[in-house]
Amino acid sequence: MAITIKTMIQKGLHFGHSRQAWNPKMTPYIYMESNNIHIIDLIQTYSHLKQVLRFLASSAAQGKTILFVGTKRQSSKLVSKIARSCGSFFVTERWLGGLLTNWSTVQKSIAKLNDLELQEKNNSFDGLPKKEIIKLKKEKNRLNKYLGGLKRMKLPPDILIIIDQKKEINAVLECRKLGIRSITILDTNGDPSIADLFVPANDDSITALSFILEEFLKYIKYGQRKFNKFQRDLH
Structure with missing residues (x-):
């Protein structure tokens, strides 16, 4: 499915949190407020998503390793499915403190x-x-x-994909401490100042998350095909 503003609206990417849960640092990414709910500016979402997809394709083409982190019960199965589909690693139960730093x-x-x-x-x-x-x-x-x-993970990953910054804050902080690149799906209660690359979008809806993660998967696989072709050409 093509990425258009209409599609993103249909998938519910624009629904943020209530005004009470809002982080003022997300103001630049909010279009308006409706019935006490912040509506995310999908022009910004589109722009950031395109940037992230280019980064993922380029990173995968260089053979970089990716770890998906999403421990919310409603999205854990989706996260592990996407990760497995591109041979990546995943944490869907609980982030163990020191997973990267120790x-x-x-x-x-x-x-x-x-x-x-x-x-x-x-x-x-x-x-x-x-x-x-x-x-x-x-x-x-x-x-x-x-x-x-993580059974096949021999070294810390090159990139983390984080679903829900607030829930996975320990993973975020470990990435920052070690200088590991991260990609976050960032809702209106998040903090863009501690995010590396991010997509301002609804991080609660399975429909919205599925749309974003399927796009991630598409570009990761595209990059992996380029990497595999390069490896074959070398030999």
């Missing part, structure tokens, strides 16, 4: 998860006491819950 510790937990899954696959649990098997499976499930979307 990467070496997180790396050990990921290694442990991969090891437990391999042991289970190879039937290495067989023969162990029943109590021990239950304990190991419980540990594997716990690690998989929080780190399942």
Whole structure:
């Protein structure tokens, strides 16, 4: 579906939060107020979205790695689906403090998860006491819950895609501390001064998020095809 103002209205990208939840720093991206709800300026949304899509295509064409972060229950399945579709990483349960800033510790937990899954696959649990098997499976499930979307991540990602700045503020701050580029879907309660690249848009509606993330996916895949072609041409 083409990106037009009409389409963005149909998908509900323009609905912000109530005036009470408004962050004054978002004023430049607000078109008007209607029934106590801020309406996002879709001309700005269009401009920022195009900029982000160009960045994603270019980054993917360079082989950059991407981590999607969206732990809101209503959008977690959508986020993991989009991430898997382009072979990216994802966090959809809870952002573990220090996931990036304390990467070496997180790396050990990921290694442990991969090891437990391999042991289970190879039937290495067989023969162990029943109590021990239950304990190991419980540990594997716990690690998989929080780190399942990072199993193949060997290094911190090059880019984070963040859905809902307020909910994922710890991820935002870790990116800023480490100088990792981030892309945020930024609603009217967000703070553009701590966002890197962002798209001013509704971050609550599944319809709106699905439209934006599908566009992200399209451009990431386009960039990945260019990267893969370049790799093939090298050989």
